[in-house]
Amino acid sequence: MNSLGYTPVVFSSSIDDHLALRQFSLSDAEQAYALIDHDRERLSVYLPWVESIHCVADQRRSMTPLVEYDPDARLSCWLTYDDAIIGAAGLPVIDRDALWGEIGYWIDSAHEGKGMITAAVRELERICFTDLGLERVQITVDARNTRSRAVPERLGYTLEGVLRHHLVSGHGVIVDQCVYGLLKPEWQARALVDPV
Numbered sequence: 001m002n003s004l005g006y007t008p009v010v011f012s013s014s015i016d017d018h019l020a021l022r023q024f025s026l027s028d029a030e031q032a033y034a035l036i037d038h039d040r041e042r043l044s045v046y047l048p049w050v051e052s053i054h055c056v057a058d059q060r061r062s063m064t065p066l067v068e069y070d071p072d073a074r075l076s077c078w079l080t081y082d083d084a085i086i087g088a089a090g091l092p093v094i095d096r097d098a099l100w101g102e103i104g105y106w107i108d109s110a111h112e113g114k115g116m117i118t119a120a121v122r123e124l125e126r127i128c129f130t131d132l133g134l135e136r137v138q139i140t141v142d143a144r145n146t147r148s149r150a151v152p153e154r155l156g157y158t159l160e161g162v163l164r165h166h167l168v169s170g171h172g173v174i175v176d177q178c179v180y181g182l183l184k185p186e187w188q189a190r191a192l193v194d195p196v
């Protein structure tokens, strides 16, 4: 029960028989910290926040502003495999005025390279275009991050621009940032030729 006297509904969405998106909860902090700490060196190359997480308390503190699902602002989810956290995927930005959302993601090394992030992005697209009524989704990526760029490219997004010297990436390095976009009619057209 929260301070307003009700138990908030936890958002979850299954992707297939094993994979699911599950809204952040502070009770997951220990499991999430263990995963991030184990993969720290790899994740910190592109995720600058990893360097500020040194213990479970840091993990809990970093999650605190993100735990509430606000359809007018953000949705932060774990990616789970048989209920175990293997990464995160969500909507760090939901812009209700301009009707767009931004998708973000990471996955642990043991589950990388199996199409699970692509599957999670497809589910987040469905949430954006159907549940939230948005008209555009975007994915922004460090231009050097070829594995991450491959995700929107595989899904037919348009590379709309490269913002030069625009993103603080891992280890505080300032890099060029690619902006990929997908509009609702493009998503609908893709579903006709590429149904999941």
Ligand SMILES: CC(C)(COP(=O)(O)OP(=O)(O)OC[C@H]1O[C@@H](n2cnc3c(N)ncnc32)[C@H](O)[C@@H]1OP(=O)(O)O)[C@@H](O)C(=O)NCCC(=O)NCCS
Pocket: 042, 043, 046, 047, 105, 106, 107, 108, 111, 112, 113, 114, 115, 116, 117, 118, 119, 140, 141, 142, 145, 147, 148, 151
């Ligand atoms: C970026 C990142 C999330 C990409 O993860 P990923 O596992 O490569 O992405 P996907 O789940 O889409 O998997 C794609 C791979 O699975 C393979 N695959 C297998 N089945 C597949 C399927 N059904 N659909 C799509 N791809 C499939 C693809 O061929 C591809 O393999 P390849 O890399 O050998 O070419 C991951 O590398 C990561 O977490 N990196 C560190 C953090 C980071 O950079 N986050 C992004 C910040 S913007």
